[in-house]
Amino acid sequence: MKALIAVLPGDGIGPEVVEQGTRLLKAVAERFSHSFELVEAPMGGAAIDLTGSPLPPETLALCQRADAVLLGAVGGPKWDPPAKVRPEQGLLALRKELGLFANLRPVTPVPSLYDTSTLKPEVLRGVDLLVVRELTGGIYFGEKRREEDRAFDACVYTVDEVVRVVRAAASLARARRKRLTSVDKANVLETSRLWRSVTERIVREEFPDIELKHMLVDACAMHLIKRPADFDVIVTENMFGDILTDEAAMLSGSIGMLPSASLGANRRGLYEPIHGSAPDIAGRGVANPYGTLLSVAMLLRHSLGLEQEARAVEAAVASSLDAGVLTADLSAPSTRPAGTREVGRSVINRL
């Protein structure tokens, strides 16, 4: 098949990990006889430095034309508040403009990395969870105001916004273990009470085969550490999802392992590792690219419909991990860690 893929390296370690992602995409194209056109564009802090805007119109136009977007990471101390124009604004605008309301963050710790996690192996056994985070609503996109001596952020959710992300999550649960945990703070927030009642109705009416449970966000933050294997699919609002997925990332040993997909009403999606720009280790060739490589697998699956290719990538990653090809964040202090390029090469060779 032919596909146009927008490649946004971004900031910090973004360019390094994305380089391995594009090499992998090219290898998949060759191996499975596809034709992927990869077009790079500036985004985030890099784009601010170049054009003054974290999401230049050309970059947005490219993404809108593309079948999928592969992103590295954005942000860094150089553009931190109090700077008025910031890299994250580009990412938030991109999510919004592309209508990417469902952010999928799977967490499936692999046995060969159990040692790397700070959790006990018996807790990690059987963990296979997927967080579906609402991505274009809530307090991220509500009105913001600053007055002399106070600040204000509005958290808003509409019924439609809840409906579509709950539908996405429930459909995903249907193809898995059929259990959905909806996370909110209904004992305090009005938006959470709306969230809970809409979720209740949609699952009852459209997904009677799915077992639905509601959980308060504080309880969920606890259960993710206590009994993570209990979860199948978790669906939650934007801010709670941001916090819970970084927490859940620790189950897999390193945040460097985790991929993500951001999906909307059509097939176009944005794929990015969840680790962020890690300015402290940028440019040294030591960043963990596994999260990006697994994001490529999600891209192949969700935007291009190439399930077989996605599995081949996932198998190559698993085999590379089993072989002990581990970056510094994953390896014991006594062993020689693999570099970013070495991991890329290892996965491509195993494809």
Next chain:
Amino acid sequence: MKALIAVLPGDGIGPEVVEQGTRLLKAVAERFSHSFELVEAPMGGAAIDLTGSPLPPETLALCQRADAVLLGAVGGPKWDPPAKVRPEQGLLALRKELGLFANLRPVTPVPSLYDTSTLKPEVLRGVDLLVVRELTGGIYFGEKRREEDRAFDACVYTVDEVVRVVRAAASLARARRKRLTSVDKANVLETSRLWRSVTERIVREEFPDIELKHMLVDACAMHLIKRPADFDVIVTENMFGDILTDEAAMLSGSIGMLPSASLGANRRGLYEPIHGSAPDIAGRGVANPYGTLLSVAMLLRHSLGLEQEARAVEAAVASSLDAGVLTADLSAPSTRPAGTREVGRSVINRL
């Protein structure tokens, strides 16, 4: 000394654990020759059933008159949304009415419970952290609205609200390891940017001896699991504090272990275990009262200024844990767990 202590058993396991707390208070009074007047009042769901209100005026008046308040827990399925009058409203109103803006939640895992935690012992070694959660502002108390097809919650912070809780946290850090981590989401929220700049200024001007670090809430959710021993004092806004403290509770093996103090401008404080009402195990005499007993220690220290007595309670708790007097949430499946009363007796005997 003489002191009036309001006792609010509340719902679920609240009455059972509070019973041990009041027994302990009486034992302390006897042993150290104090005169504590303990007065019980209804609160939460129990108060709704009795009076229609989760915080009856008589209960509030008692708390306002008291030197300290000991609370069990509130809430339960019986009064869950869509119920319009709910137990939590009583707790939120009590915090607000008493002006309890600083919620202290210490987490210090004890070696004899390392086995109980799902985290590896080497990660728990040296953990001694204190979360100071802002308790009367933010999205908890902002305007709430529900329209036909949308819901709205406002998150508001004023400079003064940030100043006072940061001052409280920095003062506490000064008596500890002098490190303060302020947690926000300044890359997205206007309230967080206010939070960050005010924190920066207060610490620079008034606490130059304190080392201040800012951390994003998602990164903090991660670091709490990855390197919890790095933290000394964490200060954060209401909702983030709610989530992060339940997560941090997992370091100590069981949420049943954790005490809390809610303080305001004067010495009066509210003391409660952070575990909640646990309706599933209520009335069976198996609930873990250690969090309540440790809350009594905080009460003695912060509201009554009885440091020696507080330490005696903490030492008795530590000795009881070392002796293996463990409730079901703490003990290995193979051993006979201690009941709620047995733990109370064990701690009092060791006083």
